[in-house]
Amino acid sequence: MAAHPGTSSSSFPVTSAPAVLAHATHARAPRGLLRLCVLLPLALASLLAACGGSSGGGGTSSNTLVFGAPVSLTGSLSHEGTDTLNGYKLWAETVNAKGGIKVGNTSYQVQIKSFDDASNPTTSTQLTRQLITQDKVNFLLGPYGTTATLADETIAQQYKIPMVEGNGAAHSIFAKSNPYIFGVLSPASEYAKTMLQAALALPTPPKTVAIISANDSFSVEVANAAKAFADSNNLKVTYFQQYPANATDLTTVLTALKTSNSGGVPDMILGSGHENEAIVTMKQAKQLGINAKLYGFTVGPALPDFITTLGGDSNFVLGSSQWTPQVKYQGQDVFGTAPNFEQMYKAKYNVEPSYQAAESAATGLAFQFAIEKAGSIAPDKVRDALANLDVMTFYGELKFDASGANVTKPMATIQIQSGQVVTVFPSDIANAQLKYPTPAFGSR
Amino acid sequence: MSSASSRPTASSPSGSPDATPDANAAPILALDAVTKRFGGLPAVDDLSFAVRPGEVLGIIGPNGAGKSTLIGLIGGALAPTSGVITYAGRAIADLPPHRRAHLGIARTFQIAQPFVGLDVRDNVIVGALFGRRGLRRPEAARVADEVLERVHLTHKAMLKGDQLTVADRKRLEMARALATNPRLLLLDEVMAGLTPTEVAQAVELIRAINRDGVTVLVVEHIMRAIKGVSDRILVLHHGRKIAEDLPDEVLADPKVIEAYLGERYARQRAAEREGAATSAATGAATSAADADTDAAEEPEWKGGLA
């Protein structure tokens, strides 16, 4: 046990307590503690030395471009954060394998410098500053999540280092007139819209929908956009409710939802929140016998463990996705096509790529194209090139509007069918028909 | 003592003999029909008595008689379930302990409660700083040194509260209480667990304090000691007063012998048979068996439903 250096081996209180006390007070020489007194500062010192060493180690050699990335590897966002870093790394490896980024006659190798922000935005900004000023990174890749992105983009702006992010879709990120932030993902307003559009395109579309959301700003923004879209498309919103983010019990919400459609279950249940809430919604819907015709979640179904966690109950569930392996873009990038990316990702990580991984890889692509187009690694030139970028990739079109958001690329609706993720909307990239209505729990 | 004449009635009913020197003075402390229940059980039951200014009143009773509860009620740590407690002509049952301390009531604890992280001198300084006098730092330190001298603790002034022997802890309790400059001193078994020599010293100290004009209420179970120090003795049994008289009268009272001494002797006999292991030498505080049963000793965990 690392927690117990040799000092303590003799004091296991197996004898009667008074004996231990006597032992401790008189017999035991101070050697153990002395050793500790020496060891502890030594350990701390070596630890500090290690830190000093590592922060100095990331400097740029002449032919290396360093991309800084604070990501969440521990804490509540660790799951998505890990996918984010995986996407970054796969891009870097692939680029390097194909000769790096070419600027004029020089080829630059790509290096990802990433730190774990423990899902804490304060730590994320600290790391961003450190990446810029101490590690002298050339460019910044985004963290995971709206709050951290919001905090980090301010720093990117202060140091005039462009940041391309793939994991913060809230409107507020792009509302700051910050010229140094670019998001490759479709904005928050699109998340639920794509699923509602998919549902409305059905021959006999659902007539009623219940919208539930976590009360963090991104989920609320998505839910509000969904409600507005439903209202203007003759889809009746019978229930609209927020619950605390990371709620572990949603029975009250589901019980109220169950009878919201004048005593019956609404045709569609749309959840805007996080994966764990989506899973709880499905589990408790089953326990409460809530059989809607369609379930959709903004976050969750596109992540591989949604299926492993829910098993058969995940079938027929819709999800919105920034990207799916089925999208048919013919990219000019190092990955080329979605299936190719999927295959490379699976080869490296032994798991299906989530859209979080794909959009993270796409942030790298945006930089790559912009740098090559700018013919320079000067941050301002690259920023300008990013602003004027219009390129097709395996992930979709990368083109930023004046605020830095990517409004060109559509989102996709996925559905889980027989334990596999398939794309069902929009029809030009779909590889399967939307299965509707969802059979009752137990026969999925 | 100023306006105490307004409530002379409190002491009237119990027929206590006018034995003390200043029998006609208004009482400094009077309890009128005071009851304290824990759960349903009365620890102090309909108790009335009065303490005259300047006297030493001894209170004895077998274990569980309610002695410590009584100290708690007067000191303010406990609130009576019913009844009136009057101090210097003023009803104090609603006052918190610190207000009573400011009025001049000081108490010791049966199980010594030193500030263990502070040294002895600082322990006493706290009493001088915040007691009736509310002194400032330098004067408080001077008072503390005087008091320590008086209780023979000067040579241990730099020890921490938990490095003291039982006897010294009791001295510290006394010293802290004295440093507040009390008019009424409540002593809760300050002689329990002391050697005969130490008991004699304590008796002498209490007499000296009393000579300075401090009224003293001594709760004790050492008969010899309390007889020597008290002007009058009150006997509690099951929370009720069964006698209140001059020491010799009380000790001759058959009721007292039956209720208190009989039981006590029986217990002592039994204890002697168990062996004299729990003497003061072990350094343990008064053992739990000697303590009055208080609510605080209810067990934390009870397995069953009942």
Next chain:
Amino acid sequence: MPNAQILVNWLLIGSFYAAVALGFSLVWGIMNIVNLAHGSLLILGAYVAYFAFTALHLNPFIGIILAMLALFVVGWLIQYIAINRVIRAPLLVTFMLTFGLDLLITNLAQQFFTANNRAINSSLAGVNLTLGAIVIPVQNVLAALIAVLLTAALSLFLARTRTGNAILAVGMDRDAARLMGINIARTYALTFALGAALAGAAGAMLAMTLQFQPVDAGQYTLFAFVIVALGGLGTPWGALAGGLLFGLATTLSGSIQAIGPGLQTTVAFAVLVLVLVLRPRGVLGKAFYS
């Protein structure tokens, strides 16, 4: 009948909460330690049940027993290695120690098991009893019954067995118990191990009825703390009372239109503070050991 359904929801989640708090209550009551690592032990129990189901294809109810056994061992070790060293120390020392343990266990769990969400999907999960409009999930009912059963079993164990009496004696007065010949260190280890085993059982129930990942540990520790403070120490039944009260506060406030699910945690904590102010030792609380 939404009201009857709310009643069912309340009883089911309340009993689950009781299971979450039971081990915590035991450790707090006997050892006077607020075990901030309780949630991470619970999550470990959930992993045991999960792997028993997915890898060994064992019935999740057998998984509960396995989780209890495994966590009993883990708890015993933690007690012997770490907690016995600070058992007499003031409150904050034990706070910090168990917080460190929580950090260590949670992060190790994430390192070895990843941050993926997990849940057990047994065939029983879909079986519901339907009474008119009321739906009663059978698996949750069984889990709730087990929670009550564990409470009763713990209560009987403490009251009726020699070992249980020893545990109670140590909880009442450590030094007196020592004089009676009870091995304090072993009794504490047993107590903590039992607490951990009960956390493991709750974790298995969690895996069965909801879902889990390592970072959830903190939330369940918080729940346990709140529930025990609400219900009071004193008896295992305090945990049940607290669990039901906590479930009532969340379920009811979430179901009332004017409050709504968004504020149900707020209400639950407000109820906690109110209960503590009115009854400083919780609803069923007995006096402290002092």
Next chain:
Amino acid sequence: MATHAPARDPLAGTGAAGVRRESREWLWSLLAGVAILAAIALVPLSGDDAALSLWTLIVMFCVLAQGWNFIGGYAGYAAFGNVVFFGIGAEAVALTLLNGGPFWLGLLLGTLAAGLFAFLLGLPVLRLRGHYFAIATLGIAEALGELVAAKAIGGPGGEVSLTPPDLDFHIANTLFFYGFLALSLLTLLGTAWLARSRFGVALVAIRENEEAAEALGIPTFWYKVGAFVLSALPTALAGGLYAYWFLSLQPTGEGGVFDVGYSVSMVLMTFLGGAGTIVGPLIGGIIIEYLVQTTTVAFGDIHGQLLGALIILVTIFLPQGLIRLVRELTVSPAGVKLSYTRRFTEGVRRVQRFIASNGI
């Protein structure tokens, strides 16, 4: 004695000339604190922005720990909800700025609100003791955070994004750094004052034995309320400065302004340095936050495990904090003149005895 009963303190110096030693220790502590802060004040001269923001964070945590020290270290009450004052201070600044008010007004309002909140909250919860006090304060902080999120105060989900001050960001960041540093110095001076005042003596008496303190004439309840309010003030000011420095606020979750993680940090830092000492929280804050930030960088995703292991070691082997360790290793026992080596080995023995006395 309630459950929060303090440690018996056999570590305790049986040193000679207690008063003189005490006042010497007081002076040394104060000087050490001022010296540490003066050294930190040189950080901006390095021109290293990352170091500046690192030390801004460190000093902020020092202030939080120093604030917690009043209620937790001196009065001995395990306040696990002190983050609520941080949150109130931050929200007040955020709302003031969002409504076009000046920053100083937000700071002022936040401090007043937090002080008032501490007072009103203290009235009921300071009647609780030990673990019950801890969970009640923790509950209040959680409830308020959820309330801000649910009521969308300041924005959806309670998330706020503020416009930075109209200054060059280097200058602004330097100003914020010195703002936190000034706050820490003020809190240090306040602690030094407290340690010598009646107020401080009363709090220590309460910590050591509340019942005895009350019996000796200390209005314990009101002193506790005073300590609670005192601990709220610097905490709220730190929250207000943080809001305008950090600009993006969320109420709950990791790093949220009502995140219980802040409370845990306060306790941990005060504890490591030495609870109820003048300079302990400062030292503990520096060590812990520095380690947290640097292990994050150096050890990537295993820093959580390392920090957990470190906390376990510290609580077992340094249960009284660094300051008390220094004290134990340097004093000589009552009235005896000892060589420094002897003093040290005697001190080691006392420390060992203390560690042993914590276990069974």
